[in-house]
Amino acid sequence: xxxxxxxxxxxxxxxxxxxxxxxxxxxxxxxxxxxxxxxxxxxxxxxxxxxxxxxxxxxxxxxxxxxxxxxxxxxxxxxxxxxxxxxxxxxxxxxxxxxxxxxxxxxxxxxxxxxxxxxxxxxxxxxxxxxxxxxxxxxxxxxxxxxxxxxxxxxxxxxxxxxxxxxxxxxxxxxxxxxxxxxxxxxxxxxxxxxxxxxxxxxxxxxxxxxxxxxxxxxxxxxxxxxxxxxxxxxxxxxxxxxxxxxxxxx
Amino acid sequence: xxxxxxxxxxxxxxxxxxxxxxxxxxxxxxxxxxxxxxxxxxxxxxxxxxxxxxxxxxxxxxxxxxxxxxxxxxxxxxxxxxxxxxxxxxxxxxxxxxxxxxxxxxxxxxxxxxxxxxxxxxxxxxxxxxxxxxxxxxxxxxxxxxxxxxxxxxxxxxxxxxxxxxxxxxxxxxxxxxxxxxxxxxxxxxxxxxxxxxxxxxxxxxxxxxxxxxxxxxxxxxxxxxxxxxxxxxxxxxxxxxxxxxxxxxxxxxxxxxxxxxxxxxxxxxxxxxxxxxxxxxxxxxxxxxxxxxxxxxxxxxxxxxxxxxxxxxxxxxxxxxxxxxxx
Numbered sequence: 001x002x003x004x005x006x007x008x009x010x011x012x013x014x015x016x017x018x019x020x021x022x023x024x025x026x027x028x029x030x031x032x033x034x035x036x037x038x039x040x041x042x043x044x045x046x047x048x049x050x051x052x053x054x055x056x057x058x059x060x061x062x063x064x065x066x067x068x069x070x071x072x073x074x075x076x077x078x079x080x081x082x083x084x085x086x087x088x089x090x091x092x093x094x095x096x097x098x099x100x101x102x103x104x105x106x107x108x109x110x111x112x113x114x115x116x117x118x119x120x121x122x123x124x125x126x127x128x129x130x131x132x133x134x135x136x137x138x139x140x141x142x143x144x145x146x147x148x149x150x151x152x153x154x155x156x157x158x159x160x161x162x163x164x165x166x167x168x169x170x171x172x173x174x175x176x177x178x179x180x181x182x183x184x185x186x187x188x189x190x191x192x193x194x195x196x197x198x199x200x201x202x203x204x205x206x207x208x209x210x211x212x213x214x215x216x217x218x219x220x221x222x223x224x225x226x227x228x229x230x231x232x233x234x235x236x237x238x239x240x241x242x243x244x245x246x247x248x249x250x251x
Numbered sequence: 252x253x254x255x256x257x258x259x260x261x262x263x264x265x266x267x268x269x270x271x272x273x274x275x276x277x278x279x280x281x282x283x284x285x286x287x288x289x290x291x292x293x294x295x296x297x298x299x300x301x302x303x304x305x306x307x308x309x310x311x312x313x314x315x316x317x318x319x320x321x322x323x324x325x326x327x328x329x330x331x332x333x334x335x336x337x338x339x340x341x342x343x344x345x346x347x348x349x350x351x352x353x354x355x356x357x358x359x360x361x362x363x364x365x366x367x368x369x370x371x372x373x374x375x376x377x378x379x380x381x382x383x384x385x386x387x388x389x390x391x392x393x394x395x396x397x398x399x400x401x402x403x404x405x406x407x408x409x410x411x412x413x414x415x416x417x418x419x420x421x422x423x424x425x426x427x428x429x430x431x432x433x434x435x436x437x438x439x440x441x442x443x444x445x446x447x448x449x450x451x452x453x454x455x456x457x458x459x460x461x462x463x464x465x466x467x468x469x470x471x472x473x474x475x476x477x478x479x480x481x482x483x484x485x486x487x488x489x490x491x492x493x494x495x496x497x498x499x500x501x502x503x504x505x506x507x508x509x510x511x512x513x514x515x516x517x518x519x520x521x522x523x524x525x526x527x528x529x530x531x532x533x534x535x536x537x538x539x540x541x542x543x544x545x546x547x548x549x550x551x552x553x554x555x556x557x558x559x560x561x562x563x564x565x566x567x568x569x570x571x572x573x574x575x576x577x578x579x
Contacts, residue, residue: 096362134358163443
């Protein structure tokens with residue numbers, strides 16, 4: 001079976017993220033880029049499925065973006081993807097247009113499973129996987145914390161607000177991954193060397209027959225203000241007094 | 252402009268987050284001089300529909316095929332109703348339910364969507380939405396183009412709508428063709444958590460524990476008990492979920508739940524940016540941590556440097572004493 005893993009290249013959000021002074025963009029120039037951590041979890045899961053089921057599994061990582069993307073796709077190959085596809089596109093893309101480009105890739109590659117992160121940690125939108133499932137008219141399971149392939153079906157445990165829900169889907173399907181699914185490995189040096197010889201195909205976005213049709217325009221960004229002046233109290237009694245006198249939040 | 256709010260419910264009652272989303276929709280409606288309706292989907296939802304009708308008119312689709320919130324039939328029905336009723340703005344409160352289903356419906360309708368709206372404005376009849384990004388470090392103002400416009404709305408950013416005291420609104424039972432209700436995904440079950448305490452997203456007080464809590468017994472004894480004394484919910488940081496000490500439903504943060512209660516008490520939580528993203532808009536924040544340099548203090552109103560294992564039992568005891576004095 002073929003598993004397609006779309007990845008997004010995002011600024012490393014362990015770094016401090018702020019808007020530029022003029023609000024036109026997020027100041028990311030000094031910040032290293034990484035594969036979206038949720039997509040890294042999806043990739044890890046695909047690689048593990050491959051390790052369990054053997055050579056019948058092919059894992060294909062996909063990235064959409066400008067030239068800088070090659071480094072992240074090489075990382076994906078070093079992590080265990082067999083092949084990577086770089087859709088070269090210089091335009092800013094919203095989730096709708098990413099999903100439309102991915103649909104074109106899915107129709108070309110014909111995977112049985114699309115595994116991707118439940119959200120990207122830059123825009124936090126959590127839309128693309130669901131959009132893609134709808135565009136393909138495939139079943140979906142979002143926020144997966146456990147996967148089990150059962151022949152032509154996949155059993156998915158999902159993290160919901162009210163507990164763990166279990167779904168059983170026929171393939172092909174789109175599954176988006178939550179944090180607890182696995183812990184992605186680090187690529188070994190040997191794997192990084194080997195990844196340099198793995199195939200990385202480039203496709204021009206225009207050749208996919210998708211006209212980019214933006215649905216979202218970002219008018220401005222601003223940094224969140226979290227200015228609170230923390231008053232240090234010295235004892236439990238003092239804390240209770242503050243809460244009772246100044247907050248009234250204690251019932 | 253017509254507005255439709257997808258109601259989330261537990262089979263008997265509306266979830267309170269949906270009432271906040273209704274406020275968003277009513278605000279949009281009042282500016283555009285238009286109307287608002289609920290869409291209630293499920294099986295055996297007469298009670299929910301009747302409750303919802305205390306606020307605005309209800310469109311209800313009741314079918315065994317909608318007994319569980321499966322993305323395929325739910326999104327197909329939502330998209331159908333939105334088209335048939337020429338809906339301009341379709342919304343639901345941000346939750347795992349809405350995040351699963353609404354984007355799928357949005358794609359069926361043409362893909363214009365904002366996630367987790369915390370503020371909005373109508374400019375020339377077009378919706379502009381403030382949406383937190385980068386775990387809340389940045390807020391982006393988005394202009395949506397195309398119609399209908401679809402949004403998940405952060406419940407803590409809007410007050411809950413008030414019910415009308417006068418007569419209830421109409422409930423319209425809508426029939427849909429069986430093909431619209433088909434799902435390839437099969438629902439196998441839900442392992443739900445215990446319901447002894449309110450959900451973190453619905454409580455006025457949230458007490459959360461972090462890495463300082465060493466096991467689930469200690470979590471229950473310290474965090475759980477303080478939550479009970481304060482009549483609130485128990486929450487946690489990701490560290491405890493990863494360590495297997497608490498279930499994921501309790502997680503507050505970028506990858507968990509976003510809360511803004513009146514009082515948030517952070518016990519032994521260092522304050523990673525992912526956690527702060529989930530709670531920093533709480534009205535009053537109290538932090539207890541043994542590390543005086545912990546970043547949690549930067550977002551707190553009151554900070555107490557100390558070991559939660561000694562501070563919290565004292566706090567519980569004294570609060571119980573105060574409560575006894577107040578009632579006695």
